[in-house]
Amino acid sequence: MLLTLKEKKYLMKLLAKQKRNFWSSKEEQQMAKELLKKFEQNTRNEKVNDMKESKL
Numbered sequence: 840m841l842l843t844l845k846e847k848k849y850l851m852k853l854l855a856k857q858k859r860n861f862w863s864s865k866e867e868q869q870m871a872k873e874l875l876k877k878f879e880q881n882t883r884n885e886k887v888n889d890m891k892e893s894k895l
Contacts, residue, residue, distance in 0.1 A: 844882065851878050 842850070857863060857871040 844885075847878055847882055851875060854878070 854871045854875040858868055858875060860868070863871075
């Protein structure tokens with residue numbers, strides 16, 4: 840299953856909220872933090888790996 844950039848950004852917002860949630864446990868906050876890092880790295884990798892057509 841591949842996620843679109845729009846879906847990834849939405850999930851990143853949800854994870855950021857979960858990370859700051861006062862009522863969630865430390866384990867949930869840590870998992871949200873780790874997943875958020877993975878999604879951010881994934882979107883950075885997509886930007887770097889994006890192939891552009893040459894102008895020649």
